[in-house]
Amino acid sequence: MRSWAYLLGGLLVWTVHFFGLYTASSILLTSTTARVITALLTIVCLAIAGTLAARGWAGRARAPDEVVHWVHTIAALSGAIAFLAVLWQGLPALLI
Template identity: 35%
Template sequence: MKNWMFLLAGLLVWAAHFFGVYIIGSLFPGTELARWLVLGITLLSVGVVGLILLFLVRRTEAPPDALGGWLSVLSRSGCALAIVAITYQGLPALLA
């Protein structure tokens, strides 16, 4: 169960960010308020995923087998992908 939590943590934050940005864009289309809200939710999401990634990198327990090592690498990669995707989703609203 613990492995699933680490595997999906970054991706779940990414999904929450996506829905948050979509809701903000639907409620406040093209306004300055929408830009500030998107900036806030983007920074918050990147910060949360960054903390999760930092926790995963600093975790000192050794994986019990090859599968545990692979899951650890996959969890870190998912968080790194989530950081890139969150940044990519937030940029168009901020640069427009």
């Protein structure tokens, strides 16, 4: 179970960010509170996705076999994709 959470960690971060942004924007509309929540959620999710990508990339070097190497590679790619997706979703709300 832990391997699946590691493999899909980036996608889970992206999902939490996506639903958090849309919940905040639906309830609070364009208030200052919605922008603060968007900024905080984006920063936290970027940190988590970046950490996941870095941890996966670093784990590739010390993988004892090909399966573990593959798991770390997928986790690193998942974290990197989540980082870009969170940045893409959060940036417009922060620029306005």
